[in-house]
Amino acid sequence: MIEFNMPSLGADMEAGTLREWLVKPGDKVKRGDIIAIVETQKGLIDIEVFDEGVVNQLLIREDEKVPVGTVMALIANGEKGTGKTLQRLGKETETGKPVEEWQPVIAPHLVKASPLAKRIAAEKNIDLQTVKGTGEGGAITKEDVEKAAAQKAVMNEIKPPATESIRMAVAAAMSKSNREIPHYYLQQKIDMRKALAWLVEANKLRGVKQRLLPVVLLIKAVAKALTAVPELNGYWENGFRHKDEINIGFAISLRSGGVMIPAIHNADKKTLDELMTALNYIIPRARAMKLKSSELSTSTITITSLGEANAELVYGVIYPPQVALVGFGSIIEQPWAEQGMLDVRPVITATLAADHRATDGATGSRLLMYINNYLQKPELL
Template sequence: MAEFRMPSLGADMEAGTLVEWLVKPGATLRRGDVIAVVETQKGAIEIENFEEGIFEGPIAQIGARVPVGAPIALIRRQDEPAAAVTPGAPASPALEGPPAEAPVPPRMAEIAVDARQQPEEPVPLSVAASPMAAEVAPERVRASPAARRHAADHGIDLSLVKGSGPNGAIQLRDLEGMESRPPTPAAPPVEPVPQPMTGMRAAIAAAMARSKREIPHYYLAHRIDLTEAEAWLSNFNTRRDPAERLVLGALFVKAVARATRKYPEFNGHFTDGVFRPSPVVHAGVAINIRGTGLVAPAIHDADALGVPELMAAMRDLVGRVRAGRFRSSELSDPTITVSSLGDRGVETLYGVIYPPQVAIVGFGMPVTEVRALEGLIGPHKIVHVTLAGDHRVSDGHRGALFLSHIDQLLQKPEAL
């Protein structure tokens, strides 16, 4: 009997809330089947199974907040006898279940993160209505226009002046020789209202703080001429429908993935004081979720995919992430991350490595520059590429060779 445990979906995750079971006891499971939905600070995530067998039943209650690594269900192998499991029974004191009367949370489609939703704005402070507002305003002081202007210019309180005009109206002569009152003190500055971080921003903060605390980063930058890549891309897209056309980002991800074959020290995980290079390349692609933060889920086997297949995988991934639907393996599997802020007009970016990965490659906005090439001067499209590497695993010499190899690959896009 195997225990299905709460998976770790990133270096910043400590626990997840069980939202929904997508299989029933007795269901036959295969590797890769989605069996549950767990809500984390990054949204509602579909959890995949990696055990062949029969779903014996849940251990954790719906709504329970379960620590990473704690069992939440049992999976029976085909040749094992069935075990008596009480559905919904808590597995250990570490599980925190909701009160008995708590309603069952909605299905994933109802709780999925809305990428377009903006974080809640704090309620602006307002002055409470005072009981004095209902009182009758005092009678207007009688004064000539000239007297009112003089009083306003010199800060004189007309209610304290006895007038000599008709019906006690204050005249300009009544104000001669009077000293102005002290100026009204300025109101104290309003303190800004603290804005607490959203769940995702808190998760990002924890992961990035850990990264800068534990990983000795080094940074390199390189400029790559995209003239050949853009010409090939333009020619390719003229023969394709809009839905099948490629963008430079697909070439960038493919070039990085291919380059790790020659320089494997940039592809893998550093855990328990040891670097473990990965035999596969699962390229994490940084995706902005409007108003909440970003995630970098994996495109599996990015080095083995053709560029059109890689482009299709990117479109699918971006669409699902921005709708709040992505799988556990897509968050836990990345072996190297590729990030780009070119669509934001940034020419150069320096990323922070997401642990336990050991490298992140950043692409800026391609810009047109005048360059001399083989004795000819002309416009060339240039992109700034950066590498943040983990100095425990690689060094600047290897990093420079890695960036140079990415450059060489982009000069022959048809071979990618």
């Protein structure tokens, strides 16, 4: 039996509220299936499952808020259950008898409500557990459900805007970062002339929908640089833990304030067109605050790119438990001295904020050098 837990969708997440189960006991699931929708400070997140099996039992009710790591469901995959889980379920584990795979599904709580009240509750998506019954013996009546529905409608209206809770989430994560991570900073000016010229040519071959933005060159350059400097790709969890996959968290600022950092998985292995497709896929969903759990939880490094007509450079704050953040300022025309000649070039300033517990300046410096080198040979990206 596999335990399906409330995932951590970022270092700042302590608990999540299950809003909806998309599966029921008996359903087959496979890796990548979205089985639940969880509400966090970052909005409604589609939660994926990482195992294959049959949903055995749903342990958490909809609209229940539980801490990260809480077992939400059991998924049968042919293995025996762990003692921990069974204890929680109140089952005998010491008799030595094999635990049966199949268990009857018994509704965990009996709600005393009239059939009509139950029907209306189902129609209006009201959790009867949250409704106070005023009928005979505390039974929930139609009137009670309708009152609850009206209240819910009001609550939804006066709910603090999502941006406010995102603000709080960013605040929590950044405070933790600043408190715990000894940052060091490096910066490197990069001549973007070749890269941009290459991009103009490349885009001439592409329809407007396939057009590439300069930022995909930056993402790819960072991803390739990380293959050469793997010490910056991973987490600090009681020591540095290197991650094989290079999943780039791409900071997307929300128009109404706050930042979402969805992951672009295996960015080093994606072509520029694939990276552009990935951006087209995640940016609108990030702005709509509708991301998948895997996109929010699996970044191994973060890139923040200010884009055009913006500040010249950015000193980032690392998103824990990652150990590095690469920042790009605006591309700005600047005087550029090269081989004794002065020229005007489009220049971008790349910065690195890195965790000094995990790496030292020399390592960070190597990363920026690699990034620069790749951007000078855009045809190789």
